[in-house]
Every structure is written in C-alpha cells, then in structure tokens.
Amino acid sequence: MTWSTSELADLAGTTVNAIRHYHSLGLLEAPERKYNGYKQYRVHHLVRLIQVRRIAELGVPLSHVRADKDGVVVLGGLQQLDQCVQEEIERLHRARSDMAAILRDHAPAHTPRGFEALASRLSEADQALIHIFARLSAGESMSGLRQMVLSEPDAVRLEFDGLPSNADEATRERVAHRIVTLRGTWRSPDRPWSAQPGRWWSERDARRTISEALLELYNSAQQDVLSRARQFASEQKISLSA
Structure with a gap:
C-alpha cells in the first residue's frame, strides 16, 4: 500500500509543508513516483516521519537531528536538551509567580520583581533605579532594599517626588534635613554593595553606575537634595542606607 503526500501527512498528524521541509533537511528520503509523477510513500516513510515528529515534539531543534538508513539520531544526545528544558520550566514558574504578584497587587507589568506590593509608592524614576540596583547587587541585598523602601516615611517620599527642578534654596535645605533626620532615602550610591559573583563589575563600577x-533619573533639585543629605549625614556620622 502507498500514500500520497497529503495522505501521509494526515496519517502522521502533520502537514504537507512539514513533509517538504523534512525532505529538504534530509530527514525523510524521497519516495518513488508513479507513472503520472505522483509520489508513493510507503510504510518506512511513515515510520521515519513519525520518528522525526516524535523527536520534534520533545523540543529538539531539527538542526540537531540526523537521519540515515539506520535510523534517526539526535546529535549531542538528550541530556543537554533535558537540562535546557528544566531551565525553561524553572523560568516559566518564576514568570508565572511574578505575573501572579503583579495581578494581585495591580502593579504595572514592568515593576521590579519583589516590589509589586510597593508599586504604588514608587515613581517611574524610583522603579528604574531599583531595576538597576537589582542588576548590580547580590540577591540577598534586595530584601534589605525592600525594607528600606517600605520604611521610607510618606512625608519624605511625597515631598521628594514632588520637588520641582526650580525649587528654591530654603526648600532644598529643608527637604535634605528631613531626609537625614528621618533617614528617609535609599536613593544613594553609598548603600552597602555586594557585586554578584562572576560578574565583571567591581564595587566601584556599581557605585559609578x-x-x-541618579543624575539621569532625577531632576536637578532632587539631585541637589540627595547630595546635601549625604553631606549632612556625613557631618553627623549618620548612615542613610542603614
């Protein structure tokens, strides 16, 4: 018994275009043709096609598959693929957990991981800065940062966020003193840093970044206030990042 290309595709649960693609990759040998030019696929074609489909279902890239008269071979074996699949499963689990937190707290999709419940307290500049913190610091330091953001007094946060670039001298001085008095800012390159193992940057690189x-994300008055706060804290030997 023989089958046409469309009949073979139906039997194997694939498409005519897929069969043509497998032919072009050398994974399925060309069949004989009838006198009228129509292809005649036989049982061994069906078996080979099902084998290739099975390997493709496992997620093996077709570029890693070779076929000859002895069968179908996966180059490099399945161990490496299994590791890749495991890593992808873990990534998807993290993504689903992150999405659940974003939906639960009605946070923007780009909210930094772990800060979903605090999203309403964070300006766009603050969120951007936290993203950079997360890339540069070791994972364990982020829990400390979350606590610092959570404990920042609302009065300090709102006044700092609303500070216009043309704020007068008295306002800048007052806000800077409030930050020092209430230890109300985590926006500082002087917080304790711990570079992630294996990364190319040093503690100095992290601070410079x-x-x-800070220069790009915050307006000139906010930058000035943060600078003054660090100066006041240094004079009084107070840590703004403790």
Missing part, C-alpha cells in the same frame, strides 16, 4: 543613574 548608580551615580550616573
């Missing part, structure tokens, strides 16, 4: 981010 945060300093550049």
Whole structure:
C-alpha cells in the first residue's frame, strides 16, 4: 500500500509543508513516483516521519537531528536538551509567580520583581533605579532594599517626588534635613554593595553606575537634595542606607 503526500501527512498528524521541509533537511528520503509523477510513500516513510515528529515534539531543534538508513539520531544526545528544558520550566514558574504578584497587587507589568506590593509608592524614576540596583547587587541585598523602601516615611517620599527642578534654596535645605533626620532615602550610591559573583563589575563600577543613574533619573533639585543629605549625614556620622 502507498500514500500520497497529503495522505501521509494526515496519517502522521502533520502537514504537507512539514513533509517538504523534512525532505529538504534530509530527514525523510524521497519516495518513488508513479507513472503520472505522483509520489508513493510507503510504510518506512511513515515510520521515519513519525520518528522525526516524535523527536520534534520533545523540543529538539531539527538542526540537531540526523537521519540515515539506520535510523534517526539526535546529535549531542538528550541530556543537554533535558537540562535546557528544566531551565525553561524553572523560568516559566518564576514568570508565572511574578505575573501572579503583579495581578494581585495591580502593579504595572514592568515593576521590579519583589516590589509589586510597593508599586504604588514608587515613581517611574524610583522603579528604574531599583531595576538597576537589582542588576548590580547580590540577591540577598534586595530584601534589605525592600525594607528600606517600605520604611521610607510618606512625608519624605511625597515631598521628594514632588520637588520641582526650580525649587528654591530654603526648600532644598529643608527637604535634605528631613531626609537625614528621618533617614528617609535609599536613593544613594553609598548603600552597602555586594557585586554578584562572576560578574565583571567591581564595587566601584556599581557605585559609578548608580551615580550616573541618579543624575539621569532625577531632576536637578532632587539631585541637589540627595547630595546635601549625604553631606549632612556625613557631618553627623549618620548612615542613610542603614
């Protein structure tokens, strides 16, 4: 018994285009043709097609599959693929957990991981800075940062967020003193840093990156207030990041 291309596709649960693609990759040998030019696929074609389909269902890239008269071979074996699949499963679990937190707290999709419940307290600049913190610092330090953000007094946060770039001298001085008095800011390159193992940057690189981010993310008055707060804290030997 023989089958046409469309009949073979139906039997194997695939498409005519897929069969043509397998032919082009050398995974399925060309069949004989009838006198009228129509292809005649036989049982061994069906078996080979089902084998290739089975391997494809496992997620093996077809570029890693070879076929000859002895059968179908996966180059490099399945161990490496299994590791990749496991890593993808873990990534999807993390993604689903993150999405659940975002939906639960009605947070923007780009909210930094772990800060979903605090999203309403964070300006766009604050969220951007936290994203950079997360990339540069070791994972365990992020729990400390979350606590610092959570404990920042609302009065300090709202006044700092609403500070216009043309704020007068008295306002800048007052806000800076309030930050020091209430230890109300985590926006500082002087917080304790711990570079992630295996990364190319040093503690110095991390501090410089945060300093550049502060210059770009916050307006001139906010930058001035943060600078004054660090100066006041230094004079009084107070840590703003403790």
